[in-house]
Amino acid sequence: MRQEKKPLILIGFMGTGKTTTGKALARRLGLSLVDTDREIERKTGKRISELFREVGEEGFRDLESRVLKQVLAETPGVVTTGGGIVLRPENVRLMKETGWVVALYASEDEIVRRLAATSDRPLLEGDVRQRVARLLRERRGLYDFAHFRVDTTGLTVAEVVDQICRRLPEDRGFKLDRSRPS
Numbered sequence: 001m002r003q004e005k006k007p008l009i010l011i012g013f014m015g016t017g018k019t020t021t022g023k024a025l026a027r028r029l030g031l032s033l034v035d036t037d038r039e040i041e042r043k044t045g046k047r048i049s050e051l052f053r054e055v056g057e058e059g060f061r062d063l064e065s066r067v068l069k070q071v072l073a074e075t076p077g078v079v080t081t082g083g084g085i086v087l088r089p090e091n092v093r094l095m096k097e098t099g100w101v102v103a104l105y106a107s108e109d110e111i112v113r114r115l116a117a118t119s120d121r122p123l124l125e126g127d128v129r130q131r132v133a134r135l136l137r138e139r140r141g142l143y144d145f146a147h148f149r150v151d152t153t154g155l156t157v158a159e160v161v162d163q164i165c166r167r168l169p170e171d172r173g174f175k176l177d178r179s180r181p182s
């Protein structure tokens with residue numbers, strides 16, 4: 001697969017598997033990878049939860065928007081984002097204009113299951129099930145602008161990668177090397 005300047009951007013709610021799937025996808029396609037959360041942590045030297053504590057959610061969103069702009073200006077291969085990146089219309093516009101956007105989804109139960117064992121997601125502190133239900137309601141529809149969508153419920157990471165690879169559009173600068181195994 002060859003990529004001509006158009007980054008492949010993964011969006012979706014927390015726990016839909018953006019970070020994990022993005023890693024496998026970049027490996028499979030031989031592309032570079034940037035995760036906006038990891039990039040924010042690298043640039044600030046702080047964990048996401050520390051940043052939420054110190055500068056609040058709005059301060060974090062400012063950092064996130066800045067990092068997204070920088071990352072997309074560097075014409076990367078695969079970009080994985082934080083679930084809240086779609087809250088700012090300017091980010092949505094930029095992603096739509098610059099990249100090929102894939103939205104990952106999963107059922108509420110599956111998201112709760114996947115996130116129960118993880119940490120450093122400050123918006124889920126307390127009752128994870130309740131927090132997820134509320135945020136899913138608040139963010140309904142915000143991921144639907146993507147060029148295509150994958151429901152990851154019940155799929156392995158490799159299966160999600162396969163689905164994405166099968167749908168990469170060659171007319172948008174992606175050339176899938178079909179001789180490579182999944």
Ligand SMILES: Nc1ncnc2c1ncn2[C@@H]1O[C@H](COP(=O)(O)OP(=O)(O)O)[C@@H](O)[C@H]1O
Pocket residue numbers: 012013014015016017018019020021114115118152155156157160
């Ligand atoms: N397709 C999948 N099936 C099962 N578990 C998954 C899948 N994708 C991700 N996970 C797991 O769910 C958790 C959250 O995944 P992560 O990639 O961090 O999601 P996101 O970046 O969208 O918040 C991790 O423990 C990860 O191993």
Ligand SMILES: O=C(O)C1=C[C@@H](OP(=O)(O)O)[C@@H](O)[C@H](O)C1
Pocket residue numbers: 012013014015018019037048081082083084085120121122123
């Ligand atoms: O949905 C959100 O608002 C957030 C999602 C997180 O990323 P993941 O979607 O990778 O978990 C991270 O950016 C931060 O905790 C806020």
Ligand SMILES: [Mg+2]
Pocket residue numbers: 018019020037080081082
């Ligand atoms: Mg992530």
